[in-house]
Amino acid sequence: MSHRCLEPNELVALLELPAADERRRAAAACPRCDALLRSALAFLAGDDTIPAAERAAAESRLAAATATLTGARTTVRRTRRRPAPARPALGARQWGWTAGLAAAAALVVLLTGIEPPGDVAPSGRLRGGSQPATAPLALVFTPAAGDSLTVTWLPVAGAKGYRLELYTADLDTLAIIDGLRGSPARVPAGALCRVRASAGSRELAASGLEAAPAR
Amino acid sequence: MSEAAGLARADDAELVAAIRGGGAAAEAAAGELFGRYHGRVYGWCRRYRHDPEQALDLAQDVLLAAWRSLATWEGKAPFGGWLFVITRHACLRAARSRPPAGEDESLLEELPDPRPDPAAVYEDEQERAALLALVRDHLDPQEQRAVWLRCGERMPVDEITRVLGLDTASGARGLLQTARRKLRAARSRRDPNRDAARGAEDAAPGSEGST
Numbered sequence: 001m002s003h004r005c006l007e008p009n010e011l012v013a014l015l016e017l018p019a020a021d022e023r024r025r026a027a028a029a030c031p032r033c034d035a036l037l038r039s040a041l042a043f044l045a046g047d048d049t050i051p052a053a054e055r056a057a058a059e060s061r062l063a064a065a066t067a068t069l070t071g072a073r074t075t076v077r078r079t080r081r082r083p084a085p086a087r088p089a090l091g092a093r094q095w096g097w098t099a100g101l102a103a104a105a106a107l108v109v110l111l112t113g114i115e116p117p118g119d120v121a122p123s124g125r126l127r128g129g130s131q132p133a134t135a136p137l138a139l140v141f142t143p144a145a146g147d148s149l150t151v152t153w154l155p156v157a158g159a160k161g162y163r164l165e166l167y168t169a170d171l172d173t174l175a176i177i178d179g180l181r182g183s184p185a186r187v188p189a190g191a192l193c194r195v196r197a198s199a200g201s202r203e204l205a206a207s208g209l210e211a212a213p214a215r
Numbered sequence: 216m217s218e219a220a221g222l223a224r225a226d227d228a229e230l231v232a233a234i235r236g237g238g239a240a241a242e243a244a245a246g247e248l249f250g251r252y253h254g255r256v257y258g259w260c261r262r263y264r265h266d267p268e269q270a271l272d273l274a275q276d277v278l279l280a281a282w283r284s285l286a287t288w289e290g291k292a293p294f295g296g297w298l299f300v301i302t303r304h305a306c307l308r309a310a311r312s313r314p315p316a317g318e319d320e321s322l323l324e325e326l327p328d329p330r331p332d333p334a335a336v337y338e339d340e341q342e343r344a345a346l347l348a349l350v351r352d353h354l355d356p357q358e359q360r361a362v363w364l365r366c367g368e369r370m371p372v373d374e375i376t377r378v379l380g381l382d383t384a385s386g387a388r389g390l391l392q393t394a395r396r397k398l399r400a401a402r403s404r405r406d407p408n409r410d411a412a413r414g415a416e417d418a419a420p421g422s423e424g425s426t
Binding site: 008009012013015016031032034035036038039040042043044046047050054055058059061062063065066067069070142143144148150181182184185186 | 220222223239241242243245246247249250251253254255256257258259261262267270271274275278279282291292293295296297299300302303304356357359360361363364367368370374377378379
């Protein structure tokens with residue numbers, strides 16, 4: 001009779017209380033408060049009905065958005081099918097393989113607004129003969145909460161920033177995160193990752209394209 | 216490496232403290248903290264937006280709002296609960312910006328939102344109280360929960376089924392239909408002239424009906 005429905009911010013404060021706690025029980029006895037409590041619990045439990053690929057793509061883009069909020073310069077792109085390189089039909093035409101890839105790279109640059117240098121294709125081949133002699137960069141993946149992992153790498157001497165590239169297993173671009181000052185960064189499980197260290201327009205080091213382990 | 220492992224082991228409150236401490240560590244801590252909830256925020260937004268792109272936009276709005284108001288988190292509620300409140304608010308606003316979809320739920324839609332709302336100022340307080348009393352007096356607790364989630368939270372029917380853990384074939388839809396039937400009957404008994412008048416209004420050309 002004397003129950004007063006709690007505001008949402010008051011209700012969520014009850015979440016960590018044991019179910020037997022008097023305040024928790026009082027809230028559970030009220031259908032409205034209980035409905036909201038159940039909503040909060042459903043939120044915290046996550047939604048396992050979303051396809052894994054969609055969730056991974058969303059998490060990557062939200063990671064990029066978070067990096068923007070926290071100061072890193074990030075470019076978030078809509079998932080786009082990578083131009084298919086070196087299709088058999090191309091081989092029969094006069095366009096050479098390298099020229100085709102270069103055109104594809106130019107198209108990607110035009111579409112995404114990403115400035116050179118640095119191709120955006122995970123194969124690393126779009127750069128053609130201009131691949132700089134950069135030092136290899138080793139990536140280390142460690143488990144994190146949820147379906148994601150943390151990727152770390154050793155600092156590169158002279159590097160002013162790092163670019164983290166994320167791709168799906170099908171080589172669709174998930175996100176390109178520029179301006180990271182260093183590791184760690186969060187990546188979705190199963191994503192293909194590459195990190196590039198640069199100083200201005202000069203690339204100092206780059207990792208190979210490495211798959212974050214599936215959880 | 217050790218820093219990353221340390222962040223992964225830190226609880227939410229420790230990460231918030233690291234963010235408030237500023238510096239480069241704050242960026243990493245923010246990435247870790249929000250990263251723990253990206254999937255949950257997106258999942259919730261997806262319930263209210265069937266298009267993944269729209270859901271993603273909504274989730275980004277949530278993150279922005281959370282980031283801006285991070286200073287207001289006092290630790291009284293778990294961080295995840297606090298973030299749920301922000302997510303819920305954003306999703307409700309998004310849901311209210313669109314007309315309700317689906318079947319005729321006019322009677323349920325008449326139920327007022329009990330939270331402060333400028334629109335509520337224009338509502339008939341007596342009618343509000345009467346409708347809420349109808350819900351309390353004539354619906355069983357599970358029906359009331361479903362009604363609250365549908366009307367107060369604007370939650371899609373399928374999601375209500377999941378949140379309430381309903382395992383009947385009709386799920387929340389059946390529950391809401393029963394609730395609607397009960398409320399309609401109860402209101403007819405309470406005020407038989409009102410529904411007759413409303414029927415006449417509804418039948419009139421250009422009528423918007425009344426609440």
